[in-house]
Amino acid sequence: MAHVAAGMGSYPESDVTFLLKDLSGISIEKSTRERESLIQGGMHYSEMLPVEYKPTEEYMKLFYASLEEEKRKVAVAVGTVAEQIVQTRGLNTVLCSLARAGTPIGVLIKRYIERKYEIALPHYSISIIRDRGIDENALHYILRHHPGSGVAFIDGWTGKGAITNELTRAVRTFNEANGTELSAELAVLADPGYCSSLFGTREDFLIPSACLNSTVSGLVSRTVLNGKWIGKEDFHGAKYYADLREEDVSNLYVDTVAAEFPAAEKQAAETAARLLKKREEPDWRGLAAIKSIQNDFGIDNTHFIKPGVGETTRVLLRRVPWKILIQPGSKHRLKHIMLLAEERGVPIEEYTDMSYSCCGLIRPVGRGK
Known part of the structure; x- marks a missing residue:
């Protein structure tokens, strides 16, 4: 299995190759509450999947409205990241997005580079799992098929920096074991946690694909690493939800943002040049906000x-939320958060001591209000 890239997903093959084992025929979903109880009881989140949230008509209207409102900002951020990848890595680079939030961003970066530099960089989407590492079989596949190329890892955004740290550890381990020199630098569209050195913006804005x-x-689906279905030589797994084809907006999303590239290109190039000159290194200030929240709300585990x-x-789509914290005055920019919280009966509180627009708190099992 590790030697075969199976066709998967609804993107054109020219946009991305998923290096994932197809688990579509297996029932692995758990209800939100059952999954939450299992996770808090010690089962790893990657061993099962959440039931896919089926958005309401009202929620989809918010998605389309946010896409229309933010498409130029997303396009500029994509271009800013793409320009930095090209300037620092060159064009002999394989784009490697981290499934699944990184996948649409990787597709957009690939399209931006192809449009401006007239070269189609290879783009793969592979799995990385907190506390379990990166899919080394997928990395071996990429290196075997693209000898001499660099690899640029791509994700959607940063939160606390857990995946940044996971990637750093995983790539170091992989390099030591295989004599390779992969860079663990993670390129993200938005870095509100200040834990990446290659980003499009540090503003905590709504990326519509989120x-x-x-x-x-x-x-x-999210990626799966469960020994019941994933063997030693397999890629990490995922499901392909073919039954959701009629609701799929994956290509609409990337097409809409990519249409903004001509108008965004000048600003993206200027922003990338400024960032490369200044090289704003991570200061991890988001972690200070996490400490404040942890103390103020008596939370034992930062995973919550x-x-x-x-x-x-x-949190609102896949976990059991306790409450949502928002920066005062930001409700108008967080309409989808407000709607989801209302649908699920989750209280919202204003909170100023954080570098983020909002923060979701997960309810510990057995905890009351």
């Missing part, structure tokens, strides 16, 4: 704190 799950990520627009959305 609003949805598989239906904006090529109909691919999910900062930033993207992570807060995930």
Whole structure:
């Protein structure tokens, strides 16, 4: 299995190759409450999948409105990241997005580079899992098929920096074991946690692809690492939700943002040049906010704190939320958060001591209000 890239997902093959084992025929989903109880009881989140959230008509209207409102900003951020990748890595580079939030961003970066530099860089989407590492079989596949190329890792956004840290550890281990020199630098569209050195913006803004799950990520699930289905030689697994084809907006999303590239190119190039000149290194200030929240709300485990627009959305879609913290005056920019919180009966509190627009707090099992 590790030697075969199976066709998967709803993107054109020219956009991305998923290096994932297809688990579509297996029932692995758990209800939100059952999954939460299992996770807090010690089972790793990657051993099962959440039931896919089926958005309401009202919620989809918010998605389309946010896409229309933010498409230029996303395009500029994509171009800013793409220009930095080209300037620092060159064009002999394989784009490697981290499934699944990184996948639509990787597709957009690939399209931007192809449009401006007239070269189609290879783009793969592979799995990395907190506390379990990166899919080394997928990395071996990439290196075997693209000898002499560099690899640029791509994700959507940062929260606390857990994946940044995981990637750093995993790549160091991989390099030591295989005599390779892969860079662990993670390119992200938005870095509100200040834990990446290659980013499009550090503003904690709504990236429309954070609003949805598989239906904006090529109909691919979160990745799975469960020994019951994933062997030693396999890629990490995922499901392809072919039954959601009618609701799929994956290609609409990237087409809409990519249409803004001509208008965004000048600003993207200027911003990238400024960032490359200044090289704003990570100061991890987001962690200071996490400490404040942990102390103020008596939270034992930082895994229950999910900062930033993207992570807060995930809490509301896939976990059992306790409450949502928002920066005063930001409700108008967080309409989808407000709607999801209302749908699920989750209280919202204003909170100023954080570098994020909002933060989702997960309810510990057995904890009351």
